[in-house]
Amino acid sequence: MYPAIKSVLDILSAVLIIIVLSPILLGLIAVLYLQNNGQPFFRQRRPGFKERPFYLTKFKSMTDKRGENGQLLPDNERLTKVGAFIRKTSLDELPQLYNVLRGEMSIVGPRPLLFKYIPLYSPEQRRRHEVKPGITGWAQVNGRNSISWKRKFELDIYYVNRQSFWLDLKILWLTVQKVLKREGVNQSAARPMQPFNGHN
Template identity: 55%
Template sequence: MYSVFFKRPIDLFLSCLLIILLFPIMVIVGLLLAIHNKGNPFFIQKRPGKHGKLFRLIKFKTMVFAVNSHGELLSDRERLKGLGKIIRKSSLDELPQLWNVLVGDMSLIGPRPLLEEYLPLYNAEQSRRHLVRPGITGLAQVNGRNSISWEKKFEFDVFYVNNLSLKLDIEILILTLMKFFRPEGINQKGHTTMPKFKGSR
């Protein structure tokens, strides 16, 4: 009942409200990143949404464009620094996704939208994560984020799909707010970003 009739209207209302309230912050962050990146402050990439349908996810660009003497892109660690590192740690880079929620590509809460290239790598159970709209935050994000394994992430995603309710969404929202003030689990140990998913073993 909740997922069919109430989740989308709540997403629509809250995304509108948050865009209005956070617009000054988004403008400031956007301007600072435009200077920092010497250009476009946004990162736009196709990601699979509900039922695997592709949409254009929008985030603030936290990594600078930098190449070595051979024209090869530098590592994530070398490209994520200064202002970009601060914005990623505070999760402010996720704010533009409120637009994705507003237009219906995403939900405020749900499994995170991952790379298109992962689609053929999921097993049947993991693919269930695409039965709902992806979210800005989700059960995996409040239970370790990038510090947990891919398999554990997918377990949380499927649990969310199987147990989707208003109560669960409220719990995740509260935990997300708590994590915002105490950032943790942003990276796996020894990695600047989450290592790529290679498929289930």
Template identity: 50%
Template sequence: MKRLFDVLVSFVLLVFCAPLFLFLVLVVFLDIGRPVFFNQQRPGYKGRPIIVYKFRTMHEMEADGLLGIGDAERMTRVGRFLRSTSLDELPQLLNVLKGEMSLVGPRPLLMDYFPLYNRRQMRRHDVLPGITGWAQVNGRNNLSWQEKFEFDIWYVENRSFLLDMKILWLTVVKVFKREGVSSQGHATSVRFEGNDK
């Protein structure tokens, strides 16, 4: 039922949002140039690598001569808007159609983090990663890594179709209210350095 729902909703959204999708392609191209999409390998179900798609929000480090500066400095004004509204995640509907992601599930994090998880934290990979999740509607970047992982594991242990509907509804509300952006002003989350850090 979850997979059927994911496919139907993703397909409808891609068709309905096609004009917006094309508009964002043009906006990102004019703002940053090519490539328009940011593709990165992330751990998927059971930790198997997948390529996650996003709209680019930052200048390339080397290509633009900005090597050595932080994410906040590389992010453009357009990119910051895309991040705060989650519009940069729109291409991940293609990941959902391919069966690599779900609409709801723990967010796919960096491959670098994978060896740093303890056994309990590894449980976040017992389900498909999601475009949105329980951690995202409960604080997003304002949460510590430990809090994020606990929300992810709680979702894995308590997942249901009704819970997914609740998360999707809360996601829509929070996107329109522009909630969940770090109160410290971080453009991106601070890196996860392991459980002893």
């Protein structure tokens, strides 16, 4: 019963958050629209519930600047000051509330990764797609980029096996604490997560 109840709670929560944060959301959209040539959002195809594709939406934190060879410049050269700020404060994640309203994501769940990782998963790791992906999750409040991929997937499966209203509340509470204290943010910036290769 909880997954059905959770879907309703997700939509109600997303609507409430959007209403409360609407001045911030509108302000960021305006700033990023001007900074990124009319493109305030970053969208990328990701696997969702049962590996169904959807387009994850985030605020755009990097420009599309390219070098003389036409290739995109390194991330650190494209990251803007506003982009760095919204990453540090996790404000770049807020547009995913739109994905929640569309039923593609949940407030809490395993983070949606890349399609190219799916063939590299073990059967157990692939179970992370048995629930909707989330804006925040058990792995995010237990180490984020400071833990190995193996440990991150273990935490994702822990959530899949034990999801409940009380576990979601705990994750949300820990998420708020970490965002306010910026725990793990500087560490994540200093140590970006390496691509998953099936072994790490």
